[in-house]
Amino acid sequence: MGETLKLFGWKVSPYSHRAEVALRLKGLKYEFIHEDLANKSDMLIRYNPILKKIPVLLHGDTPIVESQVIVEYIDEVFDGHPILPKDPYERAEARFWARFIDEKVRPQVWMSCWTDGETQKSFIAQAKESLAILQGRLEGKKFFGGDSIGLIDIMACSLALWFGVMQEVVGLNLLNEDDYPELCRWGEEYRNAEAVKECLPERELIVGFFAPRKDRIFAKKAPVYD
Amino acid sequence: MASEKGVMLLDFWVSPFGQRARIALAEKGVQYEYKEENLTEKSELLLKANPVHKKIPVLIHDGKPVCESLIIVEYIDEVWSDKAPLMPSDPYQRAQARFWADFVDKKVYDCGSRLWKLKGEEQQAAKKEMIEILQLLEAQLGDKKYFGGDSFGFVDVAFVPFTSWFYSYETCANFSVEGVAPKVAQWAKRCLERESVAKTLSDPKKVYEFVCFLKKKFGVE
Numbered sequence: 001m002g003e004t005l006k007l008f009g010w011k012v013s014p015y016s017h018r019a020e021v022a023l024r025l026k027g028l029k030y031e032f033i034h035e036d037l038a039n040k041s042d043m044l045i046r047y048n049p050i051l052k053k054i055p056v057l058l059h060g061d062t063p064i065v066e067s068q069v070i071v072e073y074i075d076e077v078f079d080g081h082p083i084l085p086k087d088p089y090e091r092a093e094a095r096f097w098a099r100f101i102d103e104k105v106r107p108q109v110w111m112s113c114w115t116d117g118e119t120q121k122s123f124i125a126q127a128k129e130s131l132a133i134l135q136g137r138l139e140g141k142k143f144f145g146g147d148s149i150g151l152i153d154i155m156a157c158s159l160a161l162w163f164g165v166m167q168e169v170v171g172l173n174l175l176n177e178d179d180y181p182e183l184c185r186w187g188e189e190y191r192n193a194e195a196v197k198e199c200l201p202e203r204e205l206i207v208g209f210f211a212p213r214k215d216r217i218f219a220k221k222a223p224v225y226d
Numbered sequence: 227m228a229s230e231k232g233v234m235l236l237d238f239w240v241s242p243f244g245q246r247a248r249i250a251l252a253e254k255g256v257q258y259e260y261k262e263e264n265l266t267e268k269s270e271l272l273l274k275a276n277p278v279h280k281k282i283p284v285l286i287h288d289g290k291p292v293c294e295s296l297i298i299v300e301y302i303d304e305v306w307s308d309k310a311p312l313m314p315s316d317p318y319q320r321a322q323a324r325f326w327a328d329f330v331d332k333k334v335y336d337c338g339s340r341l342w343k344l345k346g347e348e349q350q351a352a353k354k355e356m357i358e359i360l361q362l363l364e365a366q367l368g369d370k371k372y373f374g375g376d377s378f379g380f381v382d383v384a385f386v387p388f389t390s391w392f393y394s395y396e397t398c399a400n401f402s403v404e405g406v407a408p409k410v411a412q413w414a415k416r417c418l419e420r421e422s423v424a425k426t427l428s429d430p431k432k433v434y435e436f437v438c439f440l441k442k443k444f445g446v447e
Contacts, residue, residue: 050329050362064321066328076317088304092292099294100278133278 003060005030008044010037010054011201012209014158018067019055019074021154024195026080038226068098071154081195084151097137097144098155104130105156109163113170114221127174134159135183142189149193153186157196160187165206169214233258234286236272238265240436242335242387243295244283245426249383250299252422254306296327299383312380326366326373327384333359334388342398342437343446353399360407367409371416378420382413386423389414393430394437 005023007030009016023030035044035054047056047063057064057073064073075083084091108127115123134156138144144152163175164187177184190196210217216224235251235258237244251258263272263282275284275291285292285301292301303312313320337359340352363385367373373381392403392414404411417423428436440446 059318062318064318066325069321069324069328072324073317073321076320088301089287089290089292091304092297092301095297095300096292096294099297 004058006033006058007031008033008035008041008047008054008056008058010035012206013054014162015053015067016055017157017199017201018154019057019070020199021149021157021196022071022074022083024198025083025149026074026078028074028078036225068102068151068155071151075151081148083145083149083154094145094151097134097152100130101134101152101155105134106158109158109174110166111221112174113166113172114218124172124174128179131175131180131183135180138182138186140182143186149190149195153190156186157190159183160190160196161200161203162206165203166210169207169210231288234261235259236261236263236269236275236284236286237282238263240428240433241282242391245387245428246295246383247283247285247298247302248426249386249422250302250312252426253310253312253378253383253420254302255309256302256306296331296384299380303380310378312374312378312383314374314379323374323380326363326381330363330381330385330388334385338388338391338395341395342441343444345446349399353401356395356399357401357406360403360410364407364410367413369409372413378417382417386414386417387427389417390427390430390433391437394434397434398437 005028007016007019007023009019009032011017011034020032033041033043035041037054040052044054044056045052047058048054048065051065053065055065055067055070057070059073059077064070071083084094105127108123108130111123112120112127137152141147143149144156159175167174175183191200213224233251233256235244235247237248237260239262248260261269261271263269265282268280272282272284273280275286276282276293279293281293283293283295283298285298287301287305292298299312313323337352337356341349341356344352370376372378373385392411396402403414418427
């Protein structure tokens with residue numbers, strides 16, 4: 001299939017990064033189309049009418065949406081670096097942890113940053129438990145995927161960069177080396193991996209997004225783009 | 227769990243998530259042992275099989291646990307791949323199937339719960355949202371026999387257990403699924419013609435009794 005690959009994304013978004021890193025792991029050529037989320041393009045809305053979100057992968061004329069769906073699609077269509085295991089049980093296990101990250105770890109860490117008082121304490125307690133559970137899954141390996149990056153690593157990317165930046169901006173010290181030495185070690189391995197380095201945003205870009213919008217994000221408990 | 231050969235499902239009778247697994251197993255003709263869990267007193271086996279979430283359903287295959295209903299369904303489809311394929315073979319169609327199953331997962335149960343848990347304006351907002359969700363699914367179904375096209379597939383399995391909750395949603399929030407999404411209503415009836423679905427889904431009246439029990443328990447109304 002010699003069809004072109006285009007990725008509608010936004011460098012600040014970890015979801016966009018997930019799609020990019022999968023493309024790069026497979027050594028694929030693609031065009032990155034930057035979306036201004038305060039001003040979504042007609043093309044984005046055309047290709048993702050239901051959710052109107054990035055990332056959107058356009059393979060030829062075919063749009064694929066939702067970061068994990070995109071990653072699995074890339075893995076199924078293109079040869080090269082395997083992202084999911086071949087064995088059905090191991091695949092189920094990888095998908096379980098991907099879901100755990102998206103349904104528990106991410107929202108709990110997010111809300112720990114953007115709430116205060118008793119609410120924040122409760123989220124922090126939940127996040128701590130989830131981070132500990134996730135760390136346990138590493139079992140001293142280089143990556144969640146073993147020797148090489150797999151689905152869980154890609155889905156956990158926020159922990160390698162974004163969480164650290166966000167917690168600095170809000171003055172929280174949740175994900176640190178003392179409490180989570182293995183996760184922090186993993187984070188460094190992830191950031192230094194070849195395919196990741198090529199598409200990881202600069203810290204300053206992420207700070208530049210969060211810092212000026214702190215109060216508004218705190219009020220909404222969700223990102224604001226304008 | 228010993229490495230016992232065989233398939234076991236830890237479940238709860240009315241759970242639409244558990245029913246997804248049951249339907250998938252039935253479609254594949256897999257023999258398994260069903261174990262009903264008491265959710266107020268979870269068994270040692272459940273706590274050991276799903277230590278992270280302590281939730282049903284859990285599929286235990288030759289002693290190894292698989293958790294999360296959609297993950298279980300994909301696992302069943304991959305292991306027993308010789309019969310009744312639930313996922314399409316084309317990667318793009320598979321991506322579509324995963325998207326819509328995920329859409330059902332994130333939207334239907336949550337919004338549905340708000341329909342019976344809330345009152346007044348909040349309930350009205352949930353009702354508006356549920357109608358939007360059903361109409362999006364209606365558009366996706368179109369004139370196809372199933373969400374999977376001519377054959378019963380992954381999205382059908384993901385969504386069909388919620389059809390026995392339609393009566394409860396309609397009664398609590400005062401609307402009609404057939405009125406807002408007639409193709410979905412027809413699809414639900416067609417699915418009930420399949421043995422796997424007919425034998426698995428709870429009676430809508432029994433689901434409503436369960437919802438009323440939950441309402442009392444949570445002090446709603």
